[in-house]
Amino acid sequence: MKQLHFYGRNLLLLLFLVFMPVLMFAQDKGSISGKIFDDAGNTVPGANVSIKESAKNTSTDANGVYTFSNLDAGSYTIVSSSVGFKTIQQKIELASGQNLTQDLMLTVESEALNEIVVTGSSAPRSKLESSVAITTMSAKSIEDRAPISSAALLQSIPGFVVEASGGEIGNNLFARGIPSAGAYEYVQIQEDGLPVFEDGALQFANVDNFYRIDETIGKMEAVRGGSASIFASNAPGGIINFISKTGQNDFQGRVKFTTSDYGLFRTDVNLSGALVPDKLFFNVGGFYRVDDGVRDTGFTANKGGQIKMNLTYKFDDGDYLRVFYKKLDDRNTFYLPIPLKSNNGKIEGIDGFDPNYGTLTSSIYRNLNVPQFGGGFFKTDIEDGVHPVVDAIGAEFKKKVSEKVTVKNAFRSTNIDLNYNAIFPNGGPWTQDAYATDVQGLGGASDLGYSYVDNGQTVDPNALIMRADLWYIHKKMQNFANNLSFNFDLNRVKLTAGYYYSNWKSNQYWNWNSFLVNVSDNPRLLNVHDNVTGQEHTYNGVERITWLERDAQTKGVLNDFYLDAEIKATDKLTVNAGLRYDVNRYSGYRDHANFNSQNLGILPNNTADDAVTTIVGAPYTFWKYNAEELSSTLAVNYKFTDHTAAYARYSNGFRSPIEESFYDNAKDLSKLKNVYVRQLELGYKYANSMFLVNANFFHMDLENVPFSDILSDGTSEGAFADIKNIGVELEGNVNLGKARMNVNMTYQDPKYDNYVSTDGSFDYNGNQARRIPKFFCQLRPEVDIYKGLAAYVQFSYFDKKFTNQDNKQVLPAFKEVGAGLTYKINNLRFAVDGSNLFNEIGLTEGDPRSTGSSSSDVFMARPILGRAIRASVAISF
Numbered sequence: 001m002k003q004l005h006f007y008g009r010n011l012l013l014l015l016f017l018v019f020m021p022v023l024m025f026a027q028d029k030g031s032i033s034g035k036i037f038d039d040a041g042n043t044v045p046g047a048n049v050s051i052k053e054s055a056k057n058t059s060t061d062a063n064g065v066y067t068f069s070n071l072d073a074g075s076y077t078i079v080s081s082s083v084g085f086k087t088i089q090q091k092i093e094l095a096s097g098q099n100l101t102q103d104l105m106l107t108v109e110s111e112a113l114n115e116i117v118v119t120g121s122s123a124p125r126s127k128l129e130s131s132v133a134i135t136t137m138s139a140k141s142i143e144d145r146a147p148i149s150s151a152a153l154l155q156s157i158p159g160f161v162v163e164a165s166g167g168e169i170g171n172n173l174f175a176r177g178i179p180s181a182g183a184y185e186y187v188q189i190q191e192d193g194l195p196v197f198e199d200g201a202l203q204f205a206n207v208d209n210f211y212r213i214d215e216t217i218g219k220m221e222a223v224r225g226g227s228a229s230i231f232a233s234n235a236p237g238g239i240i241n242f243i244s245k246t247g248q249n250d251f252q253g254r255v256k257f258t259t260s261d262y263g264l265f266r267t268d269v270n271l272s273g274a275l276v277p278d279k280l281f282f283n284v285g286g287f288y289r290v291d292d293g294v295r296d297t298g299f300t301a302n303k304g305g306q307i308k309m310n311l312t313y314k315f316d317d318g319d320y321l322r323v324f325y326k327k328l329d330d331r332n333t334f335y336l337p338i339p340l341k342s343n344n345g346k347i348e349g350i351d352g353f354d355p356n357y358g359t360l361t362s363s364i365y366r367n368l369n370v371p372q373f374g375g376g377f378f379k380t381d382i383e384d385g386v387h388p389v390v391d392a393i394g395a396e397f398k399k400k401v402s403e404k405v406t407v408k409n410a411f412r413s414t415n416i417d418l419n420y421n422a423i424f425p426n427g428g429p430w431t432q433d434a435y436a437t438d439v440q441g442l443g444g445a446s447d448l449g450y451s452y453v454d455n456g457q458t459v460d461p462n463a464l465i466m467r468a469d470l471w472y473i474h475k476k477m478q479n480f481a482n483n484l485s486f487n488f489d490l491n492r493v494k495l496t497a498g499y500y501y502s503n504w505k506s507n508q509y510w511n512w513n514s515f516l517v518n519v520s521d522n523p524r525l526l527n528v529h530d531n532v533t534g535q536e537h538t539y540n541g542v543e544r545i546t547w548l549e550r551d552a553q554t555k556g557v558l559n560d561f562y563l564d565a566e567i568k569a570t571d572k573l574t575v576n577a578g579l580r581y582d583v584n585r586y587s588g589y590r591d592h593a594n595f596n597s598q599n600l601g602i603l604p605n606n607t608a609d610d611a612v613t614t615i616v617g618a619p620y621t622f623w624k625y626n627a628e629e630l631s632s633t634l635a636v637n638y639k640f641t642d643h644t645a646a647y648a649r650y651s652n653g654f655r656s657p658i659e660e661s662f663y664d665n666a667k668d669l670s671k672l673k674n675v676y677v678r679q680l681e682l683g684y685k686y687a688n689s690m691f692l693v694n695a696n697f698f699h700m701d702l703e704n705v706p707f708s709d710i711l712s713d714g715t716s717e718g719a720f721a722d723i724k725n726i727g728v729e730l731e732g733n734v735n736l737g738k739a740r741m742n743v744n745m746t747y748q749d750p751k752y753d754n755y756v757s758t759d760g761s762f763d764y765n766g767n768q769a770r771r772i773p774k775f776f777c778q779l780r781p782e783v784d785i786y787k788g789l790a791a792y793v794q795f796s797y798f799d800k801k802f803t804n805q806d807n808k809q810v811l812p813a814f815k816e817v818g819a820g821l822t823y824k825i826n827n828l829r830f831a832v833d834g835s836n837l838f839n840e841i842g843l844t845e846g847d848p849r850s851t852g853s854s855s856s857d858v859f860m861a862r863p864i865l866g867r868a869i870r871a872s873v874a875i876s877f
Contacts, residue, residue: 030098033067036060036080037105044082044106045827045876046140052077052089055318056278058248061876063827067250070277073098080104082138113643113687118193119241120223120231122496122564123487131576131635131647132226133159133683133696135731135744139218139245144782144792146820146833146870148294150208154240155796158729158744159224159696160187161772163844165864167293168302169209169386170334170422172771172845175237176225176700177725177750178677179769181707183207186237186655186677188228192244192324194394194412194481198504198556199234202659204420204473205506210390211242212328215254215270216285216308218245224729225679225698229631229653230578233500233558236631236653236677246312246322247272247281256874263292264870275311284309293333294865295359298522299366299383304330306390317400324394324412331387334422335359337847337860339429339466339519347812347841350464350858352520356839356866360468361423362522364454368470370513370545373598373614378511378546380421380472387419404489411482420473425847428466429519429858435465440528440537447532452518453525453541464519464858465526467543472511479504494566502558506659509551514544519858536606545609547596554588554659576635576649584627584656590666592618623666627656627674643688649681661706673704673720692733700725700750707805721755721805723769738784745777752805767807771845773799788825794818803846809859814842816864829874836867 036047043064050057051068053076060066066080073096081087085106094100113128120132127134135157137145147153151164151171161174163182172182180186184200189207200207224238232239251273258266270285286307293301306328313321338358341350349355365382372378394412401407428435432450436442450459459465485498516538517523525541537543562580569575593615600609635649655675665671678701686693702723727748734741750769756762768774776799782792796816803809817840820833847860 028073028096029070030073030094030096030100031067031069031071032076032078032092032094032100032102033065034101034103035064036066036082037064037103038085038107044085046138047080047082047085047106049078049080049104052079055314055316056249058250059252061250061252065250069249072096078102078104080106082106107689113645113685113692117221118243119190119221120227120239122231122485122498122566123494125566128639128642128645128685128687129574129637131574131637131649131683133224133681133694133698133729135222135224137220139215142213142217142220143874144822145794146831146872147213148835148865148868148870150211150213152835153213153220154222156744156778157222157224157240158731158746159698159727160222160238161776161798163771163862165335165844165862167295167333167335167865168212169332170206171208172206174772176679176698177723177727177748177769177772178237178700178702179705179707179723179750179772181658181660185658186235186675188232188235188239190232190239190241191326191392191412192394192396192410193241194410194483195232195479195502197414197416197477198479198481198502198558199506199659202475202477202506202554203508203663204471205416205418205475205477209386209388209418210328210416212287212306212330213242214285214287214306214308215256215268216244216283217242219243224696225681225700226635226649226651227564227576227578227633229651229677230562230564230580230633233502233560233582233584234655236651236655236675236679244308244310244324245270245272245283245285246310247274247283249274249277249281252877254874254876256872258870258872260291260868260870262294262868263290265290268874279314281312281314282309289330293359294357294868295333295335295361296354296357296521297333297359297361298363301333301385302331304328304332304387306330315399319399319406320396321398322396324392324396326390326392328388328390331383331385333359333361333385335361335862335865336422337425337845337862339425339464339858340841340843340861340863341858345812347843347861347863349841350519354521354866355841355863356836358521359423360425360517360523364517364523364525364541365423365470365515368540368542370542371539371600371602371609372546373600373612374616378472378513380419380470380511382421382423382470384419384421386422389417391415406487406489407485408487409482409484411480414477414479416475416477418473418475418477420471420475422471424469424471425860426467426469426514429464429860430466432459432461432463432465440530442530442532447530448537449529449531451527451529453527459518459526465516466519467514468517468523469512469514474509476507477505492568494568496562496564498562498564500558500560500562503556505553505555507553510549511546512548513542514547515541516543517541534605536603537608539603539606539608542608544611545600546612546614549593549613549615550591550663551615552588552590552663554662555586557585559583572639574637574639576633576637578633580631582627582629582631582654586625586627586656586662587623588662588666589620589622590663591615591620594618621666623662623669625657625662625669625672627654629654629674643686645685647681647683647685649679649683651679651681653677653679657706673706675705676703677701678703690735692731694729694731696729698725698727698729700727719755721764722753723750724753725750725769740782742780742782743777745775747775748772749774755805762806764805764807767805768802770802770805770807771811773801773813775799789821789823791821792819798842803861809846811843811846811861814840814864816840816842827876829872829876831872831874832869833872834867834869836864839867840864
């Protein structure tokens with residue numbers, strides 16, 4: 001007790017000695033505070049405010065208030081900016097000990113081209129002076145769009161075809177007409193300038209499985225093509241960078257509650273402030289969410305959340321040291337193609353299956369036990385869905401070491417444990433007669449008896465049946481990435497030399513089983529009995545036990561060197577040149593699976609265990625692959641006026657083979673090829689107080705584009721083609737004060753070249769690239785109705801496209817309409833947002849895993865999600 005008293009007394013003395021001089025010194029200090037208004041007289045929350053003569057900066061709170069304290073007497077310049085407003089400066093004089101109030105007014109600009117961007121460049125620069133096609137969205141813009149997933153948000157970017165029909169995760173992005181197996185194969189998704197995971201297209205590990213949008217995001221920047229190959233590996237299509245909020249002097253917070261008509265409960269929180277004013281800042285936030293899903297699974301479809309935090313120490317010169325941590329533990333249902341039919345070209349649902357809210361995923365697949373080779377059972381739970389547990393930690397350091405040289409280093413270490421459970425259609429739908437003859441090789445439907453597993457009742461003889469597979473994948477993934485750069489300020493030349501290092505590993509195990517079900521919402525498991533021989537063809541609904549098993553590893557080590565030069569040739573002309581040399585080493589192993597070769601022998605007189613795939617006892621194949629490539633870019637940007645600029649850019653980049661290609665070709669890697677992407681871009685930018693236009697023309701020349709979808713028999717396509725694409729992207733804003741319009745649209749014409757079979761069985765030259773529409777657009781008018789009350793309508797249109805390379809199965813053009821209302825009063829924001837209000841059945845993909853057609857007039861495809869209504873209330877403080 002005496003010891004505690006001693007420590008307490010000395011602690012108080014220490015605090016007194018530390019803070020007493022500060023308090024005495026602060027008596028002569030002054031402060032500057034005030035509010036930031038727009039030209040309509042409304043306060044502007046979240047506006048950036050800084051003092052030009054020092055490193056002090058802050059952002060306005062929910063009431064538009066900013067404060068700078070502990071200031072010496074003197075002359076200061078207050079600088080304020082916000083997305084959508086012109087940057088202003090105000091000179092003031094502060095007397096000793098004075099507490100000065102200075103309000104500022106920002107003038108609305110459609111979308112200021114002097115907004116500073118950092119993605120795809122060696123140093124921050126304005127959009128007007130950037131020779132790239134770049135789209136930015138502030139935290140407010142992201143919230144206004146109310147995206148149901150990160151993929152839904154990315155649909156607002158021209159040039160990117162984004163399929164958001166899989167739900168919150170597992171979606172696909174196709175950049176500038178580059179077809180792929182899906183995922184994010186030719187772009188890199190970044191968080192604060194480093195990849196969320198190095199490769200965004202690993203098997204069943206789409207990068208959006210590991211990223212969520214919440215209140216911790218301060219801004220999104222997306223670069224299309226251009227310099228992406230210089231500042232990211234394997235990303236010739238672009239970079240999408242989500243920039244996190246950081247702290248400021250004033251304590252600020254935001255809490256948001258969201259509900260919906262599909263059982264959603266979601267809470268978002270973000271808190272930020274200063275632990276030590278002007279020196280040490282924090283930001284912490286995250287979300288928790290639970291809902292039943294837009295499509296009815298019969299169980300809780302999505303459940304989990306994340307927490308993110310960062311801590312920033314600012315040096316006296318404005319440079320900084322920042323540390324970061326993120327924990328994501330979330331599970332989501334992944335939606336896949338469903339049975340549909342065409343009625344004179346109009347897509348419709350079939351009897352018993354709702355095309356807007358139905359899904360093959362059902363509670364019937366929960367807690368199933370499937371016998372395994374060597375004994376025991378395979379167990380998993382479909383309700384666990386796609387369940388990543390992500391731990392990421394990192395740091396960023398920026399310091400000016402001389403008048404000419406600044407060093408910056410950032411690292412990120414990520415560990416992911418992913419359990420993946422999803423229901424994939426894998427055969428059919430069939431009539432019962434077609435199943436008997438085409439699948440089982442029998443005389444007809446009368447030879448087989450169909451019954452429900454749950455009650456033994458006989459299935460209606462007119463009911464369609466199909467295979468629905470439960471694909472289970474377990475992945476253990478690790479990634480360490482580090483980016484070191486030196487920036488040299490040589491007056492008219494800004495030179496950056498950098499070294500990027502990354503190592504990553506993906507270990508995976510697969511176990512896939514086929515189930516026989518009736519074709520309906522919330523389907524039921526079926527048993528099949530041969531009425532003639534007495535043989536069974538299912539085991540509690542399982543028709544093919546472990547028809548695919550896989551055990552494999554893929555590793556990558558990247559050592560990449562890059563050089564970027566920004567040359568201010570004249571006050572109006574800027575030249576940009578960049579080089580990147582990738583030295584990438586890939587290695588791993590794969591099993592030597594005995595496909596469909598083992599008979600378990602534990603199910604007498606039953607075919608369900610006759611053709612099991614096993615990896616037990618089989619030797620492994622170890623492989624290595626090297627990719628050394630030089631990427632380059634050259635661009636010029638000419639600034640005609642403070643409102644107008646144009647640019648031209650040529651770039652050459654590449655993409656290494658993806659994980660599936662390594663597995664399929666492990667015994668002969670000479671079959672693999674790097675993809676080469678050459679792009680020519682011409683851009684025009686114009687903005688004034690009412691209008692903004694960003695127009696980009698692009699020409700793409702693609703070589704060795706692989707087609708590596710995993711088919712229904714467990715194999716991969718393994719084909720290559722060249723593609724040529726020409727297109728135009730348009731992004732525009734009109735701001736009439738109380739009415740606004742946002743537009744983005746893309747027209748392109750991607751066609752196959754050099755895609756002819758050696759045996760003459762097909763010639764796809766001139767065909768349209770699969771899953772890529774020629775035209776798509778998004779229109780978003782907004783209007784202020786009354787004080788604080790605003791409304792919007794969002795109209796999206798996607799032209800027709802084709803499921804496969806042969807261009808035979810057409811996915812019709814479709815439109816989607818959303819709308820919403822917002823009401824703001826003081827620090828409260830109320831919103832109601834609706835998506836797909838007219839329940840459009842818009843098809844984003846056919847069934848890319850199918851190699852043939854079903855034996856009925858029903859086909860498989862994946863439509864967009866049905867109408868969903870969400871309501872939210874947010875309070876800022």
